[in-house]
Amino acid sequence: MHELGIVFYIIKDVKQAALDNAVSKVSGVVMNIGEVSTIVPDYLQDCWRWAADKEDLLKGAELKINTIPAVTYCEDCHSEYGTVEHGKICPYCGSEHTYLLRGNEVEIKEIEVPNQ
Amino acid sequence: MRIFEDQNNTKTKLSMTDEVKVIEIKKSIFEDNEKDADALRAELKRKGVFLLNLMSSPGSGKTTTLIQTIGLLKDKLRLAVMEADIDSDVDARKIKEATGIPSIQLHTGGMCHLDAEMTRQGLDHVALDGLDLVILENVGNLVCPAEFDTGSVKNAMILSVPEGHDKPLKYPLMFSICDVVVINKMDVLPYFDFDPEKCKEYVHMRNPKAQVIPICAKTGEGVEVFAQWLEDEVKQWKQQ
Structure with a gap:
């Protein structure tokens, strides 16, 4: 649904970018999707196929997903750690004063x- | 839309491979919405209208809470309500019949949330002149509405006792963007394993500044605290 x-x-x-670049056919769209962006890549692919095939510009176009690993920064001990493994609490010093550096994209x- | 601008300030960056030409975009899909939301907030500010975005799960008691809140505020503030649902107009009708204030229904056409552009289109149908407050009742959903700024001045959400006190852990983004978390259906507390203190603790883990207000919309208990918060926020914002 989301x-x-x-x-x-x-x-x-993509339609706007195609218009700006005078492109009439798009064969692929590459996305950067953060690990904690709440997007489920499989669902995104399913929805993409359904919706993209309704557009002449995007019929058959492939959606390619680059996953961006989520990294959290600790303000107290200045270390960086994997968000998915450790969440909001710093695994090095136990601090809660942390924020997400990347992974929400x-x-x-x-x-x-297509090159013609 | 701006096509990716690189450091040399060339407008579009092209790279060629054998089969395809690549056009670099590097643009967050939320960017347009965030701009629309900021523009809407500025427009509402000029008109002196405060927009509250009210969110929750389906069935948490948003409409009943609204009716009680409006009852307490309608002699103090001039207000209107915008109901957003996937379909039907039962909520807008209920609000209008119970409170007599202007209430319009938006249909999201299957979408799970409202974005700033949809909110602006909805507001075009509300007579804004002379209004102090518009309450937007967002689609009942704890995931998607949290990601799309509607152009509101403040965000509030309602969590009801039967949903469980661990919701802030499961839907962190929603709780991190809300200024107020209303806990509704406090009257059924004896029948559920809901721990209000734990709930408050979990909310503050996500958002230390969020205010937590326990209420019972059915009896009206505690609603005055929420109404007072809203009245103070509207007055403060109008003076800024």
């Missing part, structure tokens, strides 16, 4: 256009 909404945003941005990295 993923379908995200797909509509991707399609809107939902961004379009690039689009691929």
